Amino acid sequence: MSDLSLNNVPLDWVRAFEIAGRTGSFTAAALESNVTQASISQRITNLERRIGARLFIRNARGVTLSVQGEAWLPYVSAALRSLDESYEELFGIQREKITISASASVIELWLSPRLREWQSKYSQQIMLSTMVLQAEDNLPDTTIRIEYGAGEWKNHHKIPLFAEQLSPLVSPELLTGNTSWLGVPRLAVSGPRLGWHEWARHTGDPITPVPKIRFDSFSAALSAAVSGSGVLLASLPLCSNLLEQGKLVRLSEHVLEPQETYWLIANKDGMTKSQWTKVVEVFAKA
Known part of the structure; x- marks a missing residue:
């Protein structure tokens, strides 16, 4: 028996x-x-x-x-x-707060809208830290990072946040009276990511791929686009709320889809599977 x-x-x-x-x-x-x-x-x-x-x-x-x-x-x-x-x-490291380190734009556009769900589900303290304020080597083991890349991190928990898609976005006010957006000033962000050169090759748009205004951060460029300073080649997933609110509009159905995207990553030695699962459940959800 x-x-x-x-x-x-x-x-x-x-x-x-x-x-x-x-x-x-x-x-x-x-x-x-x-x-x-x-x-x-x-x-x-x-x-x-x-x-x-x-x-x-x-x-x-x-x-x-x-x-x-x-x-x-x-x-x-x-x-x-x-x-x-x-x-x-x-008994575990659950007593410690979880730090999520990301760029200012990712914190504002992706993480902040999801904080209410975290607070409603979990009592654990969470801290958001911009990467420019704290070098990676100085981050505690319980830090989760959001980084842009191709998933090359080893010995890490990792999951892509979304499939990156880039498309021109602009304030609707800037289009008033304009018959074509091709004459609207173009904004750009310095760095190695895809930009107006790649957009012109991808779509065949008859525009010179030289931006009128260049910024050193995506946050600054996005603020300029929202205020009506020009059109920005921006991430559709990151700007989804701004599009829903009508603060920005799409100018083309074409999209650029780079191989790189934003990843949620954490050191396996400092983050338990349970902690990681909680963070993924809330912050990696579209």
Whole structure:
């Protein structure tokens, strides 16, 4: 007769089941747990023998949850999540505040609109820091960074925030009386990112790709565009709220889609999986 109690069942057996059930793969569970696939398989087999039920159906193509496994998984996931959160709250680095370091424009346009959701879900203190104020080497291990790149960071949690799309944006007031936006002054931001040269090549617009006004920061250039100083080749995801509010309008259906984009990244040594999941849930949501 099987023991229907979970007394003396090792926690790593239960975790192996939860991760494998959530990911749908023993291999993926092994990668997340930093153990071998054979170890995950053995832990789940031990758990199945202990409770007297088959949790997975094995076949040549992989594994799938059994009816009993599928029914039990949500309860196990909720229990482990509660255990992790309570542990971090009482004993772990959850007591420390989380710092998110990003450019001023990303903080204003992407993070700030999502702060209310964070406050409604979590009591943990969060600090937003502009990158220009604090060198990366001086940031605490619990810092999460938002950086622009191609995802080249190793030994980090990382997830792209959005698929970058660039398109000309302008204040609607600047278009009053203008029959064509091609005569509107163009704004640009210094740096290596795609600009008006690439836009002209991409669209074939008959304009000279030389900006009239150049800025050293995207925040300053965007403020100038909103105030009606010119048209800016700007990030559609970052400027979505300004577009919805009617402060800016699109001038073309064409978009530039660079390989680089904004990434949410954190050092794995200083950020627990639970903390990282919380931040991703709120701040990486479109």
